[in-house]
Amino acid sequence: MDELVVGTYEGFLLGYSIFPEQTGSKLKQTFATQSHTAAVRCLSLSGKYLASGGTDDKVVVIDLKTRKEHTVLMNHDGTINTAAFTSSGTHLLTGSDDGNIIVTRTGNWQIEKIWKKAHGGQPVTAIAVHPSDKLALSIGGDKTLRTWNLVKGRPAFTINLSSKGISMPTEIKFSPGGDRFSLIYQQCVDVWTISKAGVEKHITCNSKPTSVQWVTDDKFYVGLENGNVIVLNVSDSQALTYQAHKQRVKCLYYENEMLYSVSSAGELKVWSEIDSKLSEICSANAGCRLTCITLNKQNHLIKKEDKSDNEEENEEKVEDLSNSEESDDEPAEKVSIPAKRQPGAFVRISYGSDNEENNEAPPKKKIKKRKRNKKPKNKVNE
Numbered sequence: 001m002d003e004l005v006v007g008t009y010e011g012f013l014l015g016y017s018i019f020p021e022q023t024g025s026k027l028k029q030t031f032a033t034q035s036h037t038a039a040v041r042c043l044s045l046s047g048k049y050l051a052s053g054g055t056d057d058k059v060v061v062i063d064l065k066t067r068k069e070h071t072v073l074m075n076h077d078g079t080i081n082t083a084a085f086t087s088s089g090t091h092l093l094t095g096s097d098d099g100n101i102i103v104t105r106t107g108n109w110q111i112e113k114i115w116k117k118a119h120g121g122q123p124v125t126a127i128a129v130h131p132s133d134k135l136a137l138s139i140g141g142d143k144t145l146r147t148w149n150l151v152k153g154r155p156a157f158t159i160n161l162s163s164k165g166i167s168m169p170t171e172i173k174f175s176p177g178g179d180r181f182s183l184i185y186q187q188c189v190d191v192w193t194i195s196k197a198g199v200e201k202h203i204t205c206n207s208k209p210t211s212v213q214w215v216t217d218d219k220f221y222v223g224l225e226n227g228n229v230i231v232l233n234v235s236d237s238q239a240l241t242y243q244a245h246k247q248r249v250k251c252l253y254y255e256n257e258m259l260y261s262v263s264s265a266g267e268l269k270v271w272s273e274i275d276s277k278l279s280e281i282c283s284a285n286a287g288c289r290l291t292c293i294t295l296n297k298q299n300h301l302i303k304k305e306d307k308s309d310n311e312e313e314n315e316e317k318v319e320d321l322s323n324s325e326e327s328d329d330e331p332a333e334k335v336s337i338p339a340k341r342q343p344g345a346f347v348r349i350s351y352g353s354d355n356e357e358n359n360e361a362p363p364k365k366k367i368k369k370r371k372r373n374k375k376p377k378n379k380v381n382e
Contacts, residue, residue, distance in 0.1 A: 003030055003296035004253075004260055004268065007040030007052055008288035013062070015296070016284060018270060027268060027284035035060040035069055043294040044092070046085035049106065050296070051092055053080025059094055061109070064296060071109050075102050082126045086133045086150070093136060095124030101138060101148070113153050119144060126171050131178040139169040139183070164199075166190070170210075177217040180234070184209050189222055191234055201234050213252035213259070215273075221259060223249030229261060229278070242278050244269060251293040262290040 004016040004027075015030040036054040044051045049070065050062045059073035059080055078097030085092050091112065092104045099121045103113040118124055119140025129136045135156065136148045143166070147156040161169060171184040180200070183190045189209050191201040207226035214220045218234045227245035229252070245263035253260040259271040259278060266286045271278040 002255065002258075004270075005043060005045065005050060005294050005296055006262055006268065006286065006290050007043050007054075007292040008266075008286065008290055009039040010034075010288050011036035011038055011040060011054065011056070012288055013040065013043075013050075013052055013060075014286055014288070016268060018282060025270070025282045027270065027282050029284075031067060033062070033069070035062070035072075040291055041079060041081055042083045043292045044083045044085045045294045045296060046089035046092075046106070048298075049085075049089075050294070051083050051085065051094075053083045053094060053096075055079045057096070059083060059092075064298075073104060073109060075104070075111060076100060078123070081124060082138075084127045084129050084136070086129050087131050088133055090133075091150075093127050093129060095127050095138060095140075097123040099123060099140075101127065103150075103153075115148070115155070118146065125169070128172045128174050128181060130174055131176065137172055137174075137181065139172050143167060143169070145169070145172075145183070161185075171212060173212050173214060175214045175217045175220070180214075180217060182212040182214070182220060184212060203232065203239075205230070210249055211252045213254045215254050221252055221254065223252045223261060225249070227263065229259075231276070231278075240277075244271075244278075250290050253293050253295050255295055255297060260293060260295065262293050264289055266290055 002017070006014050008014065011034050013033050013035065016027045017030050018025050019028050036052065036056050036058060038054050038056040040052050040054045042053045048063055048065045050064055051059055053059050057074065057076055057078060057080065061070045061073065062068070063070040076094065076096035076098050080094055080096050082095040083092060090106055092106060093101060094104070095101050095118070099117050099119060101115040101118040101124055102111060104110065105112050118138060120142040122141030124138055124140045127136055127138045134151055136150055138146050138148065143160070143162040145159040145161055149156045166185050169183055169185040172181060174181045179194050181192050183192060187205050187208050189203040189205065189212060190199050192198065193200040205222065205224060207224040207228065209222050210225055211223040212220055220232060222230050222232065224230065225248045227243065227247055227249060229242045229244040229249060230239040232239045244261050245265070245267055247263045247265040250262050250264050257273045259273060261269045261271065266288050267283060268286060269283040270281045272281050
């Protein structure tokens with residue numbers, strides 16, 4: 001059982017899970033919290049940590065194990081447009097209207113790197129981390145695509161998108177294998193190939209695309225402003241269209257042959273993919289304007305359905321993360337030994353020796369003062 005987590009314009013984070021019933025499956029709310037004082041713009045989840053960024057300039061980190069607010073990061077001075085954990089979960093990258101990209105270490109939540117004016121001082125609109133954790137891509141208000149070396153902690157190269165006829169890019173996402181990535185702008189979706197360093201496929205949609213969700217390295221779904229969802233293969237020229245929502249599709253998420261979609265009208269839908277065709281399983285209305293979506297795939301971190309006698313009451317109840325209290329009498333948590341990191345994974349950000357504009361200067365080393373040898377005093381003859 002997976003748990004769908006959505007953000008809203010009203011500052012709420014809402015959780016939903018699919019529960020089987022006699023008449024079919026049903027989406028039921030598992031939690032609700034209003035950690036933000038303004039709209040939630042982005043979500044990212046890794047392990048037990050759920051990070052959300054909003055127009056209140058905050059990044060809120062929630063511990064899904066305790067269902068409580070873990071920490072609040074106030075490192076940006078502007079709307080948080082994008083947040084992305086690395087695949088290994090060791091770091092969180094955030095981009096903001098203040099023009100900065102900040103890399104924060106997970107756990108102690110200390111800033112490890114700041115790329116100031118990452119896009120010439122213009123807002124950073126989207127960040128995508130490569131599955132290898134060795135590089136990240138970002139797009140911003142300066143209409144450039146920038147590559148960041150996450151091993152050395154410095155910029156790698158920049159592509160001027162406006163010279164390629166691309167303006168106002170809004171989203172960038174890697175395919176599962178990492179050799180391709182999608183770029184959304186205006187009414188188009190471009191598929192880029194890293195190995196070829198260029199555009200492999202150009203797609204013009206009949207409505208403005210809002211979100212791309214990769215299924216395989218060849219197949220992906222696209223949500224449109226008219227409420228439709230289309231499915232495309234890079235190798236094919238035709239697309240299948242599904243009438244998913246009556247209003248704009250805000251975001252998509254795909255996992256284990258299941259597609260999750262949310263609309264700006266507050267509608268959530270779960271689709272099953274059978275023989276490459278979508279079939280609606282269940283839906284719900286959050287009663288809020290939805291903005292973003294992610295998925296909690298860890299069963300031990302999902303609240304199970306309460307099977308007490310008064311089931312109808314329990315269905316109505318919502319767990320409020322901000323008001324939940326922890327008993328002092330509860331035993332302390334066991335300390336788990338961290339898993340061994342895979343070779344080549346993002347372990348730390350080291351500082352390059354070159355002094356580039358966007359790089360921070362390496363930390364200054366303390367210079368020990370040498371003690372001067374005092375000349376021996378001449379003895380006075382008695």
